[in-house]
Amino acid sequence: MIKDLTKKSAKELTFKDKLVINFYDMASVLGVAVVTIMLIFTFVFRVVGVVGTSMVPTLQDKDYLIVSAFDSNPSYGQVVIITQPNAFDEPIVKRIIATENQVVDINFYTGDVYVDGVLLDEPYINNRTTNNEGISFPVTVPEDHVFVLGDNRQGSTDSRSEKIGFIHEDYILGVAKYKIFSYDEVTRAMKFNPFSEWKIY
Numbered sequence: 001m002i003k004d005l006t007k008k009s010a011k012e013l014t015f016k017d018k019l020v021i022n023f024y025d026m027a028s029v030l031g032v033a034v035v036t037i038m039l040i041f042t043f044v045f046r047v048v049g050v051v052g053t054s055m056v057p058t059l060q061d062k063d064y065l066i067v068s069a070f071d072s073n074p075s076y077g078q079v080v081i082i083t084q085p086n087a088f089d090e091p092i093v094k095r096i097i098a099t100e101n102q103v104v105d106i107n108f109y110t111g112d113v114y115v116d117g118v119l120l121d122e123p124y125i126n127n128r129t130t131n132n133e134g135i136s137f138p139v140t141v142p143e144d145h146v147f148v149l150g151d152n153r154q155g156s157t158d159s160r161s162e163k164i165g166f167i168h169e170d171y172i173l174g175v176a177k178y179k180i181f182s183y184d185e186v187t188r189a190m191k192f193n194p195f196s197e198w199k200i201y
């Protein structure tokens with residue numbers, strides 16, 4: 001049908017013909033836009049929901065995050081989504097504390113965390129690291145792995161435990177960049193966060 005219409009000159013096109021052409025043009029543009037958005041959210045960004053309170057105060061239960069798959073080199077401080085199989089049989093969100101070949105030590109009496117002998121300054125944590133989850137310290141992070149902890153140290157199962165352990169870099173889905181939606185305890189509904197609160201530190 002469109003092929004037939006394209007053979008007509010501009011003067012030969014009726015009002016109905018023009019409507020059909022415009023409809024197909026809009027459908028074509030919309031189709032390209034939908035495919036482009038799908039590709040972006042499949043290979044560039046993902047929207048991921050938080051379950052649980054292991055990352056309080058940085059992240060709350062039912063927060064929704066924009067996750068970037070572009071950060072190929074894991075580094076200290078990044079909040080990451082992890083798909084490595086674990087005892088809970090579900091993806092987890094944690095913060096990278098150390099990367100390959102670094103030595104992690106934790107003083108469970110003082111709650112201090114050291115990487116390569118340097119005491120970490122951790123303004124993002126909810127409480128001190130006083131829970132020993134079973135792994136003996138100090139530990140050296142294996143090649144191609146990272147060591148992760150939740151910001152809510154007394155309410156997180158993480159690399160301190162054999163249930164999680166070291167995380168292979170291949171299982172890092174992406175880095176959490178922005179917190180776009182949060183659950184409102186008062187209204188019991190999702191709320192769109194102000195732009196100033198999007199960035200995750």
